[in-house]
Amino acid sequence: MKRSAIAFSVLMxxxxxxxxxxxxxxxxxxxxxxxxxxxxxxxxxxxGDMDYNPTVAKAAIMTLRAVSHSYGAFFPAGSDKGNTKASPKIWEDAAGFQKELAEFQEHADAAAQAAGKNGPADLAAFKAAVTPIFDDCKDCHQNYRLK
Ligand code: HEC
Known part of the structure; x- marks a missing residue:
């Protein structure tokens, strides 16, 4: 698959x-x-499985950022029941869950800022931008997602 096609499918x-x-x-x-x-x-x-490309890197960051800003809206009361791995702790400790979400948003916003108009200049810049976000995935899953 061409790199641009991958970036596009992530955005879609x-x-x-x-x-x-x-x-x-x-x-x-x-x-x-x-x-x-x-x-x-x-x-x-x-x-390094894929050659570094700043446009693809930016598409990944913008996808993470879009998720970080929309995700919190889909946990209405009662949606702890059903086909879900969401932990009951999300509703029991709403402030703690909001804090995880806020960190995810903050790091994704910072990564988008660092990416600038054309995407992170090189792999080192991309790594510095996304590492805090991927730590957030682990933190929130550990605390608020059922195994
Ligand atoms: C603020 C908390 C939070 C953050 C941050 C978070 N997740 Fe999640 N994630 C969840 C919860 C809760 C579920 C379970 C949702 C459900 O089953 O209703 C989940 C489920 C998933 C799933 C399974 C989706 C499915 O189809 O069942 C994947 C894949 C995933 N997360 C990837 C990620 C990645 C990658 C990141 C970081 C870029 C991330 N998550 C960051 C809370 C979070």
Whole structure:
């Protein structure tokens, strides 16, 4: 697959996610799947499986950022039941969950800022921008996602 096609499909995932607002559990999973796709592209760049390309890197960052700003809207009361791995702690400790979300948004905003108009200049700049975001994935999953 051409690199531009990969970047495009990642962006399309997040657009599709934003449109599917009627089922909060399905929507938040779709958003997290977009996160997963952006993480996979990022890992391919970081490991050198894919040649570094600032446009692709920026697309991954912008996908993560879009998810960080929309994700919190899909946890209405009662959506702890059903086909979900969301931990009951999300509702029991709403402030703690909000804090994880805020960190994710803050790091994604900073990465977008660092990416500038044309994307992070090189792999080192990309790595510095996304590493705090990927730490947030682990933190939130450890505390607020069921195994
Ligand atoms: C603020 C908390 C939080 C952050 C940050 C977070 N996640 Fe998640 N993630 C969750 C929760 C909660 C679920 C379970 C959602 C459900 O099943 O309803 C989940 C589920 C997932 C899933 C499974 C989706 C599915 O189809 O069931 C993937 C993949 C995923 N996350 C990837 C990521 C990646 C990659 C990152 C970091 C870029 C990330 N997540 C950051 C809370 C978070």
């Amino acid at each position: 995932l997040s657009v599709a996610a934003a449109a599917a607002a009627d089922d909060p559990i399905a929507t938040r999973k779709t958003l997290m799947d977009a996160n997963g796709a952006a993480a996979a592209v990022s890992a391919a760049l970081l490991k």
